[in-house]
Amino acid sequence: MTRVEERLTIDCTPEAFLDFVMDIERYAQVDDKLRAISCVRRDGNSTEFTFRPKLPGVPLPQPKATAQMRLTPRERIDIRLAPPPLNRFNHKMAHFAARFSCEPVNDGICVTRMIDLGFHPCLSWLLEPVLKRTLPESVKRELGLTKEFLERADSGS
DSSP, X not given: OEXXXXXXXXXXXXXXXXXXXXXXXXXXXXXXXXXXXXXXXXXXXXXXXXXXXXXXXXXXXXXXXXXXXXXXXXXXXXXXXXXXXXXXXXXXXEEEEEEEEEEEETTEEEEEEEEEEEEOHHHHHHHHHHXXXXXXXXXXXXHHHHHHHHHHHHHTO
16 A cells, blocks of 8 residues: 655635646646546536546556545545446556645645555555655645646736
């Protein structure tokens, strides 16, 4: 199991941050782990999207996946793989859960980004050492780009 959790302070409101993440096509501009988004369905506080993941440091192509995001307004977004039949292969071979949470601080919000990945034993020996080395840097970069994007948008530049 590979678990990454990173925190960063961003000068914006919880709504601005969470709205940005829920707009998955916009968010893909800062997250290089999301590639080839082919279908997005949003209904209130839920978004479901199909994409081709790009795990950092893994040169093999990954199969398409469908993820579901659930917004808790002003607080967090929880993400998981959609259940079968949408992810029949992925549920047998991989576990994925992620979260974005934010809490107000004096100079904006403190964002916590968590990703939890696990693989079937036939893949874990190969993938987990690579991801333990590459995923933390990818998440730091993702949060840094999110900060730049939102603070630039907030300043009107």
